[in-house]
Every structure is written in C-alpha cells, then in structure tokens.
Amino acid sequence: MVSEARDVVAVILEDHRTMEELLRRMRSVEADRETALSEFAALLIAHGEAEEAEVYPALKRFANVDNEEVEHGEEEHHEGNEALLALMEVEEVGSDEWDEKLEELVSAVTHHLDEEERTILNGARESVPDQRRTELGAVFLRDRAKHLKADCGSIENVRAVVREQ
Template sequence: MATDVVELILADHRRFEELFRALRDRTSDRGALLGELSALLVAHAEAEESEVYPALRRFKKVDDDEIDHGAEEHAEGHQALLSLLEVRDTASQEWEDKLEDLVKALSHHVDEEERTILNDARDTVPDQRRAELGKAFTKARGDRLNADCGSITHVRTLVNTP
C-alpha cells in the first residue's frame, strides 16, 4: 500500500472520477454511491486541510496562495455536494444538474491541485516527509470516515461555518 501522500491523494482523485462515472449511470444505486462519494470527499478535504496543507506551507516551492485557493475550492465543493444531497429524487433533472455542478467544481479543483500543489510537493518535499504526511493523511481521513463526515448534517455544518 502506498504511503506517499501525493500518491494517496491522487488515488482518491481517481476514485472520485470512478464514482462520478457510476453516478451518471441512471441504472446504478445512486443513493449508495452518493453516500460513498460524500464521505470520501469530505474526509479527503478535511484530512488535506488538517494534515497536508499546513505542512506543505513550510516548503518554499509550494505556493501558499495555491494552498489557500485549494481550501477555498474545498468549500465550493462542499456547497455543491450539499446542493446534490438535498435533492431527494435521484432520477430528476434537478439531481442530474446538481451532479454536473459538483462534477464541474471537483474536476476543476482536482486538475488545479494536481498541476500545482501536488507537482510542487513531489518535486520539493523529501520522500520520507511525504511518507510521514501520507500516514497522517490516512489516519485523519480514516478518523473522519469513522465519524460519518459525509452525512448531510455534517456537510450542512461545513457549508454554514464561516
């Protein structure tokens, strides 16, 4: 199992993409898939913000503005996620529209984060430190998943906290 924080984050990004493809399939169990996506997305963002982003600020070649922007995009993603979670009918056009809003927001964030923060981290942060960050990220993400962080109640709290 990978311990490099960059590889772990990239693996989550690929899982988001898989879940989006499955969520677009009208024959899938959209409710269950959305529950998985919500939990993973929130746990991932919270683990990045608590463990990874603060540590990366210490490296000169990792742009602090990009880290701040990444956190802002997490907040935008949480808002789009909440909008989707609030739609009850997974077969409705409203649900489809909200899903596409979430896909657009998250795809934009993933692309930017991979091109800037993660590439800089791969080039700048020593292997051992990336492994340490990977362990901290994995633990924080697991703790958040165990705390039911993807529940609509928790997502509402994230969105409504200034």
C-alpha cells in the same frame, strides 16, 4: 495491524481517482446512484478535512509549493462541499434537478482535482523530501479514517461543514 508507508501524493491521487469513479457512477442510470453519492460524500468530506488539517499546512513550508495555490485549494474544497450539499438535498435521484446539481458538483470537483494535481501536488513532488511525504501520507490517512469513522458524509455533517466554512 501493520500499516504500509505511503506517499501522501500517491494517497491523494488514489482518492482523486476514486472520486472520479464515484462521479461516473452517479451519472449512470445503471448504477446505484444513491450509494455512489453516499460514498462520494464521505470521501470528499474526509479527504478535504484531512488535507486542510494535516497536509496543506505542512506543504506551505516548502519552496515549490505555492501558498496562494494551497489557499485557493481550500476555497475550492468549500465550493465542492457546497455543491455536494446541494446535490444531497435533491429529493429525486435522476430528476432534472439531480442532473443539474450533479453537473455543478462534477464541475467544481474536477476543476479542483485538476488544479491541485498540477500545482500543489507537483510542488510537493519537487520540493518535499520522500520521508516527509511518507510521514504526511500516514498522518493524512489517519485523519481521513477518523472522519470516515465519524460518518462525515451524513447530510447533517455536510451541512455543518458548509456552515463552518
């Protein structure tokens, strides 16, 4: 199987758009909200773990990437994971509690996506050479796939990730 070379910024942005679409599905009474939550949980955990293991450490070495923003991004991953777990633990999809926990998740995740795109990813665009961004894209995709294959979005794993933060 031949893998297409992909810029890490583009890959991360694709994940962000997918997360936003999954959040929209979780809000809709016409959608399969449980499936959307399951898909979202897997992507959020795999994406965050791959960023923290492979992308963030590499980006910290470049001039226009603010290390404090990278560390703040990690904190925001933790907040999103906690909000995700709280929603996953709600017993009834569509209940008032579901809506409340979903709102908290949406707030945490969309805030992070916005900040990451404006600070970390723009810094990467400005200072990381194209070849290095492509290398990071491959490493990110490989690590993300490893987490997805390991069922990283299961409630048991999300609990473990939150505990380890």
